[in-house]
Amino acid sequence: MEKRMSEPVEPGQSLNGPMIFTTACGLALYWACFFTMLMRNSFMDGGIEVLWYHLFLRVVFLLGSGVTCVVVARRADAAASERGARVQKAAVGVFSVVAAVASLTSHSLGMTMPLAFDCAAWGLAGAGLACLLMLWTELLAALPARQRTASLVGAMALGAPAYLVMNLLPFPFNIGLLCVCPLLSLAVLHLLETDAAVVPAAFVPLAESRGRARWAASFKGISVAYGVVFGLGIGSTTQIAGSEPLYTGIACALVLGATAAWLGLRYLGDRIQQASSFRLMFPVLIIALIPMSFLQGLPSAACNLLLLGCYAFFEAVGIDLALTLAERHRASRVHLTASAQACLYLGLALGHVIGLLATSSGVMDYAMLSAAALGLVVVLALFITFAAVAPLAGQGGRAAEEPNAGEPEQGHWHARCESVARKAGLSARETEVFMLLAKGRGVEHIQNKLCISSHTVKTHVYNIYRKMGIGSREELLDAVEAQTATESE
Secondary structure, three states: OOOOOOOOOOOOOOOOHHHHHHHHHHHHHHHHHHHHHHHOOHHHOOOOOOHHHHHHHHHHHHHHHHHHHHHHHHOHHHHOOHHHHHHHHHHHHHHHHHHHHHHHHHHHHOOOOOHHHHHHHHHHHHHHHHHHHHHHHHHHHOOOHHHHHHHHHHHHHHHHHHHHHHHHOOOOHHHHHHHHHHHHHHHHHHHHHOOOOOOOOOOOOHHHHHHHOOEOHHHHHHHHHHHHHHHHHHHHHHHOOOOHHHHHHHHHHHHHHHHHHHHHHHHOOOOOOHHHHHHHHHHHHHHHHHHHOOOOOHHHHHHHHHHHHHHHHHHHHHHHHHHHHHHHHOOOHHHHHHHHHHHHHHHHHHHHHHHHHHHHHOOOOHHHHHHHHHHHHHHHHHHHHHOOOOOEOOOOOOOOOOOOOOOOOOOOHHHHHHHHHHHHOOOHHHHHHHHHHHOOOOHHHHHHHHOOOHHHHHHHHHHHHHHHOOOOHHHHHHHHHHHHHHHHO
């Protein structure tokens, strides 16, 4: 039996299992392609005998991703428009076409393609995959916080076995899968966008967003530095001959990193305290880097995989952080996410460049690079421990606090919601929708409860957000809590 509105309820959003699974599967196809490109080993290509060649192509791939994220961040308004979405989808299609043409041409001719051709192909591949991630960012922003986190982490965990399958299949099936997965991911994204249960998050102009939330310079610098450490570790895997154990180890490391991210986001309190996640990685990074400084063979490979797991953890927490802060401060999620990813891609590219220059010139070997990365981690640990590091500028060393929905006092929740609705000037029907939103109900539940269409529900939600001057369900709950604080004074 349906509870009366006067009864106490927990104003949280229950997890939508089918929605989480569908979202995770669609986004997992992106992660499978991204990690295939990022971790693609030179030994997989019989015509490539010089290891530096493939390290260079990885740098081009990361630069293509980074430059694309910079453009999207600076043109966030255009990227969030329908025309911008079409351009990004076209870039995803270019990735599939380029991957197919480059691979089939090289295989048909039985030779390595010219460096200029490979550079163009890998740069376009990076741009296409970055666009795919930005498109998914918009979809994730439309989900409640818990569903978003579960979908994001679940996608990375599911992407690991998809990566394994993609790398174990023989040619041309592996290349065919690499080309088809981004298109399938787009298809799933389109399916979710047309789902009545998904209410798009409110658009926030970039000019307003920059005044509300922007990354602190220290936070950007730390992200780049971590990217350098991860780039050195990931680049080191190029010296390991491609084999089933290696690909299985990579998949296991990705699952381990995703699992750690889920546990951290779920159980370690305020998930937007990104500085805390920095500190959590220090012991793991040190454990991984110290043996790499003097061990070779299998132990060194295991340490490389541990670094990869840390990178997966960092990616999942970082994207969740950007979306949470965008929702909390009513900022542009495209701008924050693209900016954060650009810093990370830049760091990864720098790490690969440092490794490439040092090893190809004979100045340093992989053991010395590992020692240098360890030194960088120690410096980061000291800086984050003794300096006030906050994700956003102007926070004075404090991260924004996560809304604490709390449990409403029995018998007063309904009255508080009505008070908020009256102050906002909501109509009678909008007040009914508002009450159900405050209970954590989704669009499908509201349309069934009130016997109206999903389009009408979304229209009421839009009007409620506009009249209240908010942009998300979390801010709606904040308004009710603010009314609670006013009554208690």
